[in-house]
Amino acid sequence: MSVNVIFGSDGGATKAVAARIAKHTQGRAIDIKAASVADFENCSLLILGAPTYGAGDLQADWEANFDKLTNAKLAGKKVALFGTGDQAGYPDSFVDAMGILYDQVVEQGATVVGFTDTTGYDYTASKAERDGRFVGLALDQDGQSSKTEKRITEWISRLA
Numbered sequence: 697m698s699v700n701v702i703f704g705s706d707g708g709a710t711k712a713v714a715a716r717i718a719k720h721t722q723g724r725a726i727d728i729k730a731a732s733v734a735d736f737e738n739c740s741l742l743i744l745g746a747p748t749y750g751a752g753d754l755q756a757d758w759e760a761n762f763d764k765l766t767n768a769k770l771a772g773k774k775v776a777l778f779g780t781g782d783q784a785g786y787p788d789s790f791v792d793a794m795g796i797l798y799d800q801v802v803e804q805g806a807t808v809v810g811f812t813d814t815t816g817y818d819y820t821a822s823k824a825e826r827d828g829r830f831v832g833l834a835l836d837q838d839g840q841s842s843k844t845e846k847r848i849t850e851w852i853s854r855l856a
C-alpha cells in the first residue's frame with residue numbers, strides 16, 4: 697500500500713499529526729502548498745487532513761490550493777480524511793473542514809474509508825458528521841491530545 701498524506705497547517709498541529717500518520721502507514725506527508733495533482737493520484741490510499749479556521753472554514757493553504765484537489769482524478773480512489781479542531785473553543789463548527797473535504801472528494805467519485813464514532817467528543821455541531829458518525833478521524837490537539845495516539849492507531853488499523 698502506498699500512502700500519501702496531504703495536509704495544510706497554520707500552527708503546526710496538523711503538520712505534526714500528518715507526520716505521525718505517515719510514519720504509521722509508511723507513507724509520505726506532503727504539505728498542500730508543495731503538493732502536485734499527481735500526489736493526489738499516485739498512491740493506493742490518499743489521506744487528506746485539514747484544521748478548521750474561521751467559522752467552520754478550510755485552512756487557508758487548502759483554500760488557496762483547492763484546485764489541485766479538484767483537478768485530481770479521484771473516481772474510485774480510496775480516500776481517508778482527518779481533521780484537527782478545538783471542540784471546547786468552537787463547539788458549533790468542530791472539525792467542519794473535514795466535512796468540506798468529504799463533500800468534495802465524494803463529488804469527484806472517491807470511496808471514503810475510515811468513518812469514526814463521535815463517542816468521546818463533546819461538541820454541538822459538525823459539518824464532518826454524517827448519519828451520526830464522523831466522515832474521518834477527528835483530532836483535538838487543543839483539548840484531547842492525550843487521546844490522539846490511540847485514535848490514530850485504531851483508525852489506521854481499519855484503513856488497510
Ligand SMILES: Cc1cc2nc3c(=O)[nH]c(=O)nc-3n(C[C@H](O)[C@H](O)[C@H](O)COP(=O)(O)O)c2cc1C
Pocket residue numbers: 704705706707708709710711747748749750751752753780781782783786789790791792837838
Ligand atoms: C481563529 C481560529 C479559528 C478556529 N476555528 C475553529 C473551528 O471553527 N472549528 C474547530 O474545530 N477548530 C477551530 N480552530 C482550532 C484549530 O482548528 C485547531 O487549533 C487546529 O489544531 C489548528 O491546526 P494547525 O496548528 O495545524 O493550524 C480555530 C482556531 C483559531 C485560531
